[in-house]
Amino acid sequence: MANKCIQGNESLAKKIKFRRNELHLTIEEAAIRAGVGSKTWSRYEAGGSIRLDKCKGICKALNWNKFPDDEASNDSKDSFKDLKKHDAWSKFLEINYGAKAAIAFAVGSDIISDQIEEDLQELSLRPKGTHIGELSMSWLKESLPKQFLTKYNYEFLYLLKCTLNKMRLRAKNGVSMIAHSVIEELLFYLCNEEAVVWLEMNESINESLGNEDFDIQNWIFELFDDVDILTNLYNNVYLDSEHSYHFSHWEDCQFYVDR
Template sequence: MAQKTIQGNQVLARQIRSRRNELGLTIEEASSRAGVGTKTWCRYEAGESIRIDKCKGICRALNWIVFPESDAKTYETISVQEYKTHKAWSPFLENTYGARAAMAFAAGSDILSDHINEDLAELVSMPAGSHLGQLSVSWLCSDLPEQFVMHYDYDFLYRMKCTLQNMRTRAKYGYPMTAHSVMEELLLYLCNEEASMLIELNDEINRFEDDDTASEEWVFDLLGNSDILSWLYADMYLDAEHPYHFFHWNDQQFYTEQDK
């Protein structure tokens, strides 16, 4: 499914350019903060379309709490019904946690796949052992746990890509989306995070927010806890024996009642 965009307009382009200048940032600095290339940032300032999944990066670069409001007609409509035919739509998530959960995984896995492929394409041209922290621009690097940055090499990303593809296949065929490993927990969490901006910007999607099953906390309901935040995003040092240490991310460690 094609990535959705905010149609280009000169008002938004001026807002982006003006804010960058107000902060004293060069195009190179702003694009690096946003996790995009300089050519892409230049297109933003020229008034060209912006992919919705890139809005969070632009907000990060320009210290915006929310993306600037503009004419609603500039937003390409995203239909929940359209996403129900998506190859990663999960009937299990929809029936158990609501349409928002299924939407978040389908859309988020698209976005995350793009980020993984972009970083793989850059790493393949670098010496063996190179990691995300060495890339000039990497969206993933800022979203993955900081302690293990030097382990995020080509092999890791390729395994991450394959695991995500396996989860998308499970979603398509209606299998339970139970996470058996830290890697799968992490991918579910990141998919929800990546899709959050797309969902928040779209009124049609937000209509199902009135549904009691539409909580954006569905990930933690599915996992049964918030250990992934407690251990991986809480600035705690983990030794090699800890189950959430990088060395154990692909171990099949977890089991829930949903597997019965």
């Protein structure tokens, strides 16, 4: 897994606890905001290490614009070499779109996998048909297209998990990563959005890659050859059941497919 950790220490623990108290939040309330368990939050305040993909949640819970800079020194100099050994490292993405594209998918798919698992666990405890909009905390709820919120139940998340695992297997085997369906495009988009935050916090990776000419925000649109996913799913456009980006067609193979 590519999720590196920020080494916990007394100074960082005090900042987290002080800010939580400043906002008059209990540990339970802060943990819910951050999308972690109460025991995990308590470890943060006791000086425990913090996974990089959890920093976004801590910032959200504490209304921080960014994680304290002086505490964000995390990865060793050989971390880029470690990433190239990642189970979801894609030679196809590296060759065609650059190393940061391969990093974005590897790291982002780790984070999205964790988010899916967390929601699956919560939904498994709820009545059949419960969707993520009914959960007290869900990162996917904030990330997936709003029009189809009530469709995101246990069965859909399980499909999302299986689809992402297939994409990670394709990456590992070095085959083409072209997206053939809306659900694959959506997963690429979600992975990249999470990876943007991770890379911004991971200065050592950026330094190891030098001045590589790369736009972390836009490589997936080069992969898709369009920005339809933004135009149709994230632009407050109502889609009827006939539209190719309607939820009922997300599994259909419709892009870059010979007919």
